[in-house]
Amino acid sequence: MGAEVSSVVDLAGDLAGRYRRTESSGGTVDPAVAQADLDAVLRDGYVILADLLTPEELAEIRREVRPLLDRTGRNNFEGHATQRVYSLLNKTRSCDRVVAHPRVLALLDRLLMPNYLLSMIQAINITPGEAAQMLHTDDGFYPLPRPRKALSAATIWAVDDFTAENGATDIVLGSHAWGNRLPADTDERVPVVMPAGSCVFFLGTLWHGGGANHSPAPRLALTAQYCEPWLRPQEAFTLSTPHDIVRAVSEDIRRMLGYSIHPPFIGQVNGMHPKRLLKTDVPEDD
Incomplete structure (x- = not known):
């Protein structure tokens, strides 16, 4: 330096x-589209971005990710009937589009400081019979009191259609603006219903959780989470990601893995x- x-x-x-x-590829998104997305996120805590992945991209993700689904969760939070794959960037290039989609980066460019970091990327497959996950926020482990600006943001991508029956992510409307209160039994869990290829983008302060799967089929999703560049990410990508993979990914992903300076x-x-x-x-x- x-x-x-x-x-x-x-x-x-x-x-x-x-x-x-380096500049984010979020700059290629129509500013009017990005502003509309941002307005929805700031108002509601989330926005559904429909049909961002093509059928061909979805087919490649299913082909690459499903063979990796070889274990279920270790506790109630991970889900005993939910399969998870961590460190996806080390296992397949099929998910790169999800991590650095320009529509998502356009939102992150407006919500977080430059050189924001990737905090987590994983696959989540909720199998039939899984119970609803406990409600949680994604930046609640950062010890700063609420209400406050979100320190992180997340995407959950529907690789399979998200329905109210198969475990679509539940959200608590308006909870991104709460202070230190916790969800109560009277707070409604609203399922995020969306077709495969879409994603829900939400603030790290929004209370949410995986839904119960009452259907006969599993529900596959990907989640990518991001945080401010001055915070410690959930996964230490600079340790877990080999240099040959860092060289192979896009500049956007490389920057978000921590090969950047705040x-x-x-x-x-x-x-x-x-x-x-x-x-x-x-x-x-x-």
Whole structure:
């Protein structure tokens, strides 16, 4: 990170030399569309983004992910009749489109600080007979009191159709704006019904949980979660993801895995930009 610092003000900017901050592909989304999505999220805590994946993309995801579904959950939260696959980026490239879809990044660009991070990417397959998951928020483990701005956001992608019978994600309407109150039995769980290829995008402060599967078939989904660049993600991707995979993914994903700098120098490695770890020909002062 060889840029010269001449004043305290400079510390608020990008100090990287060779590896300056890259722009998000969310900038390719029509600003009017992105603004409408944002308005819905800020008002309701969530928005359904319909039909973002093609039938061909869905078929590839099913083909690549279903063979990985070899174990069920270890506790009530994971679900004893729910199959989960963590670290998907290490196992298949079929889910890259989900992690860095421009429509999703356009929202994240407006909600979080630049160089926000990927916090988690996993597959969730709710099999028949699974009970409803406990309601929870995705950024509740960050110890800052509510009400407050969300510190994270998440997507849940329907690989199979989401219905009220097969375990569609339940949300509690308006709960993103709550203070420290917890859901009560009188708070209605509303299922997010949407066709395969769609996703629900919601704030980390929204109370939600997987629904019960009363149908005869499993319900497969992917979830990608994101957080502010100054927070610790749920998964330490810089440790879990081999460098050859980091080199293979898109620049958007690479940045969200932590190969980026949050000004002035959060995320540096030995005083240098983390991208230096991916190359052998970068000068020592970059």
